[in-house]
Amino acid sequence: MIYPIVVYGDPVLRQKAKDIEKGTDMKQLIADMYETMDAANGIGLAAPQIGKSIRLFVVDATALEKEDEEDEDMSDFKMAFINAQILDEDGEEWEFEEGCLSIPNLREGVFRQETVRIRYYDEQWNLKEETYDGMKARIIQHEYDHIEGKLFIDYLSPFKKRLLKGKLADITKGKVNAEYRIAIPK
Incomplete structure (x- = not known):
């Protein structure tokens, strides 16, 4: 099932998501989230983005192509994160142009x-603790922010936010062309 993507202005995007009871069958929702993300050409999707305030996000960067030898191999980077907790963020800060469905x-x-070092449950409720770096870390940090009620625009300067105010207001009103189904805030 392909869900519409909840857009900026909906309160669910600003809520801290609730933990999922351990052992809950998440297989269908996770499959639906992958399908929704693929339909929107995304590489990550958090449950709040489909209107569900629960601590779940999925990533799939397997389609990203390596442009040169220095690029990271993303061919195995498809996974679900349930009840994730970032334990540590480390290293140099680096800038990258981010977008969001x-x-x-x-x-x-x-x-x-x-x-980033993160603890989470996988789809089978196996507890994992892993460290990621580079683009994988960035994708995880971006999706993790969603379950914490944060958006990438929260990292922008006040000046930059003022410049984007009109565009953000238009998105809230549904005055935006998206190539996927969206849910406009009520």
């Missing part, structure tokens, strides 16, 4: 630390 057609440079 919940804020269509808007991309801005965001600084994030290069390494």
Whole structure:
């Protein structure tokens, strides 16, 4: 099932998501989230982005192509994170232009630390603790922010936010062309 993507202005995007009871069958919802993310050409999707304030996000960067030898191999980076907790962020902050399915057609440079250590449950409720760096860390940090009620625009300067105020207001009103189904705030 493909869900509409909740866009900027909906209160669910600003709520801290609730833990999921351990052992809950998440297989269908996770499959639906992958399908929704794929339909929108995304590489990550958090449950709040489909209107569900629960601590779940999925990532799939397997389709990202390596442009040169220095690029990270993302061929195995498809996974679900249930009840994730970031334990540590470390390393140099680096800037990268981020976008978000919940804020269509808007991309801005965001600084994030290069390494993240995270504890989470996988789809089978196996507890994992892993460290990621580079682009994998950035994708995780971006999606994790969603379950904490944060958006990438929260990292922008007050000046930059003022410049984007009109575009954000238009998104809230549904005055945006997205190439996927969206849910406009009521």
